[in-house]
Amino acid sequence: MPNPDASGHWGEFGGRFVPEALIAALDELEAAHTAALADPAFTAELEQLGREYGNLPSPLYFAERLSEEAGVEVWLKREDLNHTGAHKIRNVLGQALLTKRMGKRRIIAETGAGQHGVASATAAAYFGLECTVYMGEEDTRRQALNVARMRLLGAEVVPVTTGSRTLKDAMNEALREWVASVDHTHYLIGSVGGPAPFPQLVRDYCRGIGDEARAQFLERTGALPDVVAACVGGGSNAMGIFTAFLDDEAVKLYGFEAGGDGYDTGRHAATITAGQIGVLHGARTFVLQDEDGQTVESHSISAGLDYPGVGPEHAHLAATGRAAYEPVDDAEAMAALEKLARTEGIICAIESAHGLAGALRLAKGLKAGSRVLVNLSGRGDKDMGNVVEYFGFAGAPEKSGE
Amino acid sequence: MPNPDASGHWGEFGGRFVPEALIAALDELEAAHTAALADPAFTAELEQLGREYGNLPSPLYFAERLSEEAGVEVWLKREDLNHTGAHKIRNVLGQALLTKRMGKRRIIAETGAGQHGVASATAAAYFGLECTVYMGEEDTRRQALNVARMRLLGAEVVPVTTGSRTLKDAMNEALREWVASVDHTHYLIGSVGGPAPFPQLVRDYCRGIGDEARAQFLERTGALPDVVAACVGGGSNAMGIFTAFLDDEAVKLYGFEAGGDGYDTGRHAATITAGQIGVLHGARTFVLQDEDGQTVESHSISAGLDYPGVGPEHAHLAATGRAAYEPVDDAEAMAALEKLARTEGIICAIESAHGLAGALRLAKGLKAGSRVLVNLSGRGDKDMGNVVEYFGFAGAPEKSGE
């Protein structure tokens, strides 16, 4: 396993940049996670949970009509079909089961648009854990339906009124709250960021995506894909699918970051492409920051990619060249979303559309018959408000019938 | 198979009450469907499609915490995990494949809240068919996001401005339009209603629910369930799960209709419980109607159950006593929806919550250890607007954190 070194670093990235008060909890978490993964009872329970409750493994799908248009074979890992509609269920089920194992009775989580909050609240309901979700006050207003989902699931939602009142501030608040409750509370982080062991731990629970896809791909085609593509916000779905292929040197790995209004406008969330090395939320990684190191607000039509940091393992893969990272702007992503809907009858998440759009762009430079595996990380139900706004599909009739 | 007689009747129910102009098309459809089901190439293609694209078979899930509260074993058939989020994908994939087989290039569909319209548009996109969806003008306004979904998938949505401007009028309009385009167009009906052979045909494409569940149940428990429960709007999900158990006399079948504001208020959609025998949309069945036989408007918090008719096979099962039908009102359904969310981390469709609520009510009269199989026909994403309104979960903070 391509794990970090003993102090939680991949090269210069990762580590633990947190108050000393959290170190003991991080050590405990690391030990518990390592022991859990080595315990067949734990892994068997998690596997069963994923199968019976999470609807795993997700299918590998050959997108025939899309492939015809793209000129290469496009294969989709259908994480949109998982319970709660995204790869995120893998992470929350893993961490919630670990929470139980550690004897803690409560989880806290940060959320941006609410997807990770809903997933966390789901896992908490399933395991009978208390759950508090921190969410920027701005976001609680914009994403009222997800707030309702979390409450319906029994979670407490705490609007965060500090800083920019968005995801990064929710994460600050969750870290603060964790310091005060760490004896009985697990911080169920939402992506492959944060202090060690979180980046590795979240990746370990998400790597089923790639492990399954690799086996499914071999079974269906007798070969490995030429390219594996995924969108990158914090980076959990991308690490989830990349990990299985890291040692397959012939398989090219591509992460697609949110290009927002366009990379040139400066209004984007292309952290690896445009950020500098720095420390944010407990890890050294690429960060969108100003000259002084103050975090800069990111921009993307996709709430799930709208984050100014990125998981440190991605920073390392970028620095070593094992994976390539490119921006995909709002317009390109939305065009891919529409194309997938029209050709395959699949409405994916706007996040996932970034990965698909990048893959379709890449396809133009690939030999005919090349095989591209795209992680379709989630479904688009949550995004329909944005879609309506973007495409101007009014509720008003396009044609009145009598 | 418990098929209707040669003229499409189950007892006094069913048949064909449509203009002569449609009879040839219905005959053609019946012949094509019969031949298709007997053709191993067709059934194999449909099975593969369901598996790779639709995410079938759906899992059978033992709801442990809910069972503890209910005092009986509650097993859920997780149709909410299907592609597009409900059992409806089974029907549309079957009919769309049949459309191709018949050499037609276009489908039309009626839709109420939009679920069947989205499913139809999905299948049309997948198969490269043209698609027009008729939807009451009132409904296009209330369900603007589903209108957007259909348009995104490439379908034309035609707002229907006649009658009460809701589902039943959309169905009238689809029938009218079909008369004019029947040579190249298939009417992809959304439930087990309409003239023969539709009720049987839709049931045949939905019956996988019960066939899978019966086998899964036997495998998991070594026995059959004591009770099988489902919600009944038009009745496709209920027939889908009932059919496999019709010959298992010990298995009690329960259909739960929408009780709306309460059965006593008269504002409901409990067609079998409260309706009289009549003819609507091409079949003889139970109908909510006034003294003269004019159709009466139905009421339910659940758009998918808000229909004043019901599939004729249900009418027959009710008349013969093989299945029992009872109303579940809005409040009881919403309480079940909330309970499932809190205990199991599953937010189901409001339709499905009616089936669950009925099962939980039944459970009180069952011996401890009884096994109840509930068809969880769909997921609740589409219903969050209603949920917010019903429970008063404002987007406003319940507690402000700093």
Place this chain on the structure above:
Amino acid sequence: MHAADAFAKTRAEGRAALVGYLPAGYPTLADSIKAVDIMIDHGADIIELGLPYSDPVMDGPAIQRAADQALAGGFRTRQVFEVTEAVAGRVPILVMTYWNLVERYGVDRFARDFAAAGGAGLITPDLIPDEAGEWIKASDAYGLDRVFLVAPSSTEERIAATVAACRGFVYAQSVMGVTGARAATSAVAPALVERTRKHTDLPIGVGLGVRSGDQAAEIGAYGDAVIVGSAIVNCYLDAPDIPTGHQRLAELTADLAAGVRR
């Protein structure tokens, strides 16, 4: 009076019959009686009274709106007998109705009350002979006409079976589509009439889309009856008030009546 009485007369005159359709209760109960009188006064040979229904799947927008308006005005099924009684005697009066209304009233009871009111028979757009057992019995018992439809898509077998079940005349649905005035009449109508004639000596009425004397003349050349519905309803739908509607109806009927006499 039965449909046959009207056709005996028109055949003797060597022309097609004019059948005028209006929903009972539209534009009001009293005015629907008045309208029928106007049509008869201006040359209609047979009257087809529509029974307003909430879910008229074979009707286009004009007739839908008229039926909705009649229902909104409180129209009840039994009032069709009042209208029939008021207008019967001069020409045959048939009722065109979706089946649920009859079934709900009681098939035998409906036939009895309608016959008692002086009605000639029923035209049943969503009832095919295959489903009509009870109706055939009742219409036999009360001596009522039974008009079923044939369509361009009907097979020879179905045409044969349908005309065999008809009494009075056969209704040829001349286009695949709903009722409603169209600019040109259907090209497939003559072919359908020709196919139908091979199976029956009954008169064949041709419906759907007629709105002028010219069109009536064209259809009258091969059909035994020219059925006009939406164009009649439109006289009232488009009019500023009911008297204007009555006047337009008189003019239209006169034009149509001249058409079938050309």
Place this chain on the structure above:
Amino acid sequence: MHAADAFAKTRAEGRAALVGYLPAGYPTLADSIKAVDIMIDHGADIIELGLPYSDPVMDGPAIQRAADQALAGGFRTRQVFEVTEAVAGRVPILVMTYWNLVERYGVDRFARDFAAAGGAGLITPDLIPDEAGEWIKASDAYGLDRVFLVAPSSTEERIAATVAACRGFVYAQSVMGVTGARAATSAVAPALVERTRKHTDLPIGVGLGVRSGDQAAEIGAYGDAVIVGSAIVNCYLDAPDIPTGHQRLAELTADLAAGVRR
């Protein structure tokens, strides 16, 4: 001047040192200089200048708001050297900073410029010695104090390793939680100080939650320094204008200074 100079004096006086915290640039750049002077005038032994940061994970609402306000006012990292230079000389000036700001400025460059401005050293709330290689080198090179934190949750091993990396004093985070004035000081603080003393002779400062002379006296009984932050910031946050804030700060500092002298 280094922290040791201040502690030499307070130890000689048999009392705890008073450490006053304020974000540089708050309430304005000039007024933050003035505020530091006020604190020194009224008995603060050591000054801790906060470096405003966009993502202060260890701070509670008061300090967050003050930092936000400083940043909104255009505060730049390099200005902390101006403030330091303006106030240095009378008591040791330490900077409390989240690590990204230093890393971004350049660790060696920061140490050099800060030392040149007369600064004593850094307090680093999100930098643990394990990650501090570069900082240890730079602070050695420029002779700066290095204050790391110990916490109630720290193991004996971690306390030992942490104090071994400290120079100047050790910062004992006395409650599990963020900065902010609390009604009662922590019960676990004395235990943490006692555990820490077993591993070091360095002075031990106790932070978090002090807001009165009484509390300062209580902590001064077992800690070597009483660190006050949020209560100081609140002098300005709650004040109608800056002069009022200055006045409240003077009163608070005097009260706290009396506390550590009781």
